[in-house]
Amino acid sequence: MIATRIRGRRTKRRPGTFDPNDAHRVKHTRIGVWDLYQEHQTDLPPIPGSSRLETYAQIIQSMPYVIRMLKDILSIRRCWVLLSAFLVVEVLNSLVPAVSLWYSGQLLRLVETAIETRTVDTTVLIHVAAGRIACTIASRILQYAKSRITFPLNMSIKQFYAGHIFRSMARLDVPTFEDSITQRQLQSAWTAPWGSSVAWATVQMATGIVMTVIRLVSQLSVLFAVLREQQDGPLLAVLSFSQSLFTWYSARKSVFDSLVWAATTTNEDYIRMQGLKHLVNDPPHRKELVAGNLDEYVTTQFCEASQRVGDDAGDFHELSRAHSIKDSLSIASILREPLRELPQIVFTLRAVQKPMTIPLSLASLTLINQTATSFSSTLFALFGESFSLGEQFAEVRKLYEIENVPNKVVDGKEPFPENQQSLRSGISVEFKNVSFQYPGAEKYALQNVSFKIEAGQLCVIVGGNGSGKSTILKLISRIYDPTEGTILIDNRDIKTLKLADLRSTLSILFQDYTHFPLSISENIALGNPALAHDADKVREAARLGGADAFIDKLPEGFDTYLDRPVRDYYSDLPEGTKTLFGRTVNYSHVRGAGGLSGSEASGLSGGQMQRLAVSRTFMRSLSSETESSVGMLLFDEPSASLDPTAEHDLFERLRKLRGSKTMIFSSHRFGNLTRHADLILYMDDSAVQEEGTHDDLLKRGGEYARIWNLQAKAFI
Ligand SMILES: Nc1ncnc2c1ncn2[C@@H]1O[C@H](COP(=O)(O)OP(=O)(O)O)[C@@H](O)[C@H]1O
Ligand SMILES: [Mg+2]
CATH class of the missing domain: 1.20.1560 (ABC transporter transmembrane region fold)
Incomplete structure (x- = not known):
């Protein structure tokens, strides 16, 4: 992936970037499978040893940091x-x-x-x-x-x-x-x-x-x-x-005679070998490896690739060290x-x-x-x-x-909202000619998108995969900033608002939500760090998210770690082997005495994971003595892994929770929810193609109506 990215850059040539093909500025050395590119220091005075001088100057330039380090250590x-x-x-x-x-x-x-x-x-x-x-x-x-x-x-x-x-x-x-x-x-x-x-x-x-x-x-x-x-x-x-x-x-x-260098490899076999190594090494691929009978295939492929590369295969630093010794x-x-x-x-x-x-x-x-x-x-x-x-x-x-390292999303200065009362009736959001490209991507994820969601409205964004639904939610929470155009929150430019203030008024469930390698209770509690110590609130949030039933069935309940972040250590003899005197190596005694667990992953289903994520967003909306500070709720395909009953229950609870706050859903399904929406944005090809209520869009007889009829037939 890195290799292709670099290759892409090579063909494109942006001004001011390091260009490995420019032979005047760059010296190319092959070290095994690696290509080392070093910048010629053409701007240096032509005195012999001036590049060494620059190396020494580095010491002086770093001196303030070293002094600071000494001060820190002494403190x-x-x-x-x-x-x-x-x-x-x-x-x-x-x-x-x-x-x-x-x-x-x-x-x-x-x-x-x-x-x-x-x-x-x-x-x-x-x-x-x-x-x-x-x-x-x-x-x-x-x-x-x-x-x-x-x-x-x-x-x-x-x-x-x-x-x-x-x-x-x-x-x-x-x-x-x-x-x-x-x-x-x-x-x-x-x-x-x-x-x-x-x-x-x-x-x-x-x-x-x-x-x-x-x-x-x-x-x-x-x-x-x-x-x-x-x-x-x-x-x-x-x-x-x-x-x-x-x-x-x-x-x-050393091999490096320049301070500015980069190394990459274009050796197909070497890259393939690394890919195959990951395939065999990383747990997520194991299921498919086994079910697909891939072991024989990947082993031959690995050995063949390894033979073709020969001695040239190796880590860059290892090879460059050998290279410098040889030279x-x-x-x-x-x-x-x-x-x-x-x-x-x-x-x-x-x-x-x-x-x-x-x-x-x-x-x-x-x-x-x-x-x-x-x-x-x-x-x-x-x-x-x-x-x-x-x-x-x-x-x-x-x-x-x-x-x-400066953050790319620059903080605003103005506090938000002006008064907490206004949150109760929701926040409005408006996109004005917004276009967005993910960093490094060629394609636009959003192109000239404009719409307005009024305070307190329920908006559903529908559209196929890759149409840009999730991107809209990421821009509202300023995970990224638009490439062009402006976003207004309560009619104020989103960039002028303090980031922390903005984010504390939003509650978001991302489509690709993750779970923290912490206990279940903390996973829920982190929806609202201010209430993290309150076990009752955590339980309440779990109940609203529909997660309490299965959590209680876990042996350690709310204290269960979803994925234990610390591995236990064992002696080198594998379980089941025999020692010199014929004793079978068995770790169950030491495990039992120390309370070590036999397996390390908790094995929750996708739907259970999603309930946990939903519980976390409920936690965020729970209030302490004062009013909740959330004024807009964003849900990115919240029911994708839920069964129909669970989906129905979830929407009921969300509607109650919402009160009169603004709520935005994204969904690739056309159902239940769209009929209740005050505003539907139908997205396709990185743009909003149709907008209005369900009835508006059906009357209009466009793509939305066509797909609705298609899906509704399948359901009824
Ligand atoms: N992190 C990312 N980096 C680069 N491109 C992305 C990233 N996330 C999404 N995209 C691209 O942006 C487009 C819109 O994606 P997204 O908003 O996630 O679609 P949706 O949520 O409607 O399925 C897609 O073409 C997708 O490939
Ligand atoms: Mg999405």
């Missing part, structure tokens, strides 16, 4: 203490190698004097030995302390940011949330690398870098101090360390190994020149080499697999920018 309860403790432990930890190096130096000097003079200063020896042992113990204790501090610190930070992201996400409206750019942004905020939070990963990386610097500086200064008296010592030390720095620098190459045969990488030999070669040359210094420098060389190796492995651990600091900081920026 979390306990984090002040934990973070300080963490830093102290880290600093001590990075000093241990230098101290231990100093003792190694002392030990070497001891050996040297021993060789020269054939005597050993035992007090110094004991001192050095004790020092070295103390170092190893200290390092173990520090490691323990670090693990004790890290866990609660990580958890608190994670929890804080979970709340932060939750709030930023909950406020987004439909068109913004459905936008693929927003979706990508949200995805990266929830699923940070290594399963930890972006914030914590950043703290770790930043301290890691600082600590590496501390380690480097402290080890280097000790080394210089130890080798000061030897003429070649500093030279060899510098050689060794520059070699490890060079290794680090040359290994750190790393550069001059730098060829020079890397000989450079490692350089200190030895220099040492040999010097030894030939001045044979007298050999024993001294030999010992020192070992010392230097050891340190250099340990140092470069630290560097690798830090940078080898992880992101660069720039990318990490950019992640922090992304994290904070979620709260700045």
Whole structure:
């Protein structure tokens, strides 16, 4: 689906959008089944390394966000203490190698004097030995302390940011949330690398870098101090360390030389394989998979597709990593190994020149080499697999920018309604030349639609599938804004009204209603959060929606979770297998003891689900002590999954509930309801084709009359 969307965009070419076909601006690389498009930075000054400069500039640009993150972390309860403790432990930890190096130096000097003079200063020896042992113990204790501090610190930070992201996400409206750019942004905020939070990963990386610097500086200064008296010592030390720095620098190459890139695949087989995987993996498809005998077919198809794609099939990030490793045969990488030999070669040359210094420098060389190796492995651990600091900081920026994502449906300023009394007799709504296209759709869902529903009227919108009925209801509740034209509510432009006010005066049952992964009682209660704590009101709403009877029959009644959002964990042995001593693995004991349920889905029927959804809208119309704030009720095909008796009962209750409020139904059935309507809008082909009362429309003898006669005959 994504692939086709991108392909569509490619042929269309809108100004200002990223166009993968424009060869001047975009570099194309094939990585397995993926096409990587990177933007040439033609607007950059033609200085070598300017693109790297831009990468570093990213760090500076993200700095305000990183500082804000630090402030936020420090504001979390306990984090002040934990973070300080963490830093102290880290600093001590990075000093241990230098101290231990100093003792190694002392030990070497001891050996040297021993060789020269054939005597050993035992007090110094004991001192050095004790020092070295103390170092190893200290390092173990520090490691323990670090693990004790890290866990609660990580958890608190994670929890804080979970709340932060939750709030930023909950406020987004439909068109913004459905936008693929927003979706990508949200995805990266929830699923940070290594399963930890972006914030914590950043703290770790930043301290890691600082600590590496501390380690480097402290080890280097000790080394210089130890080798000061030897003429070649500093030279060899510098050689060794520059070699490890060079290794680090040359290994750190990525496939991406641009900040702006996108990757897509057009490989039919790969796309098909993903589709087949979903088909087999996702529960909703299982029924059809089984009933259609599809297992044999999908398996062959999958294997054949997989064979055709071969090694090229894979996740983009996985492949791009492999690609960058494969490509790393550069001059730098060829020079890397000989450079490692350089200190030895220099040492040999010097030894030939001045044979007298050999024993001294030999010992020192070992010392230097050891340190250099340990140092470069630290560097690798830090940078080898992880992101660069720039990318990490950019992640922090992304994290904070979620709260700045502007909603596409812009809030109005005027309060609504002016007085609560006016709600009792309903709200009027008028469409004036309204046209609407769903974001990204080519076709108009509504085209030049105009009508007026007066306050207190009962309006029924009828029409076939896809004629635009649901779209009208979505525009009234400003789920979307019209592409052209205006909507008036009580003769005021809907865009000028405060969104929260507008929505609190509407009660809507969507056609594609959903159920929240919460308890049944909460599913109903959320129709009216102000009354959510009132169990009697919830029960009342369930009764009006015709749901109380079946809810009471459920083992957990109103507390039943429709779909348990948390999966239980079980050990790896599958139920029914045998252990070494022939015992059959059976989970019923642990399940029973822990009160775990055997199945996770509740299995309500479509009609029962619909009754729950209807109960939620009734909940919204229930009033507390004050008058209900709802002035218009919108129902999108409310009886689609109900049997005829249930439908009749529902309409009776809705009519009572309504009082004299405005009510709009949509329906693809022509029946019962249309005869009571004050206004019928007959929709076809994204437009209102006929409007009037039932009698008007029958007299007119148009499409409505034709279909009515067709359906009525079938019923009578
Ligand atoms: N979320 C959406 N994105 C793109 N197109 C949509 C979306 N929802 C509906 N449409 C299209 O808009 C048109 C009108 O849909 P809708 O108002 O749901 O029709 P109805 O409710 O009368 O069956 C249809 O052609 C449908 O394909
Ligand atoms: Mg619909």
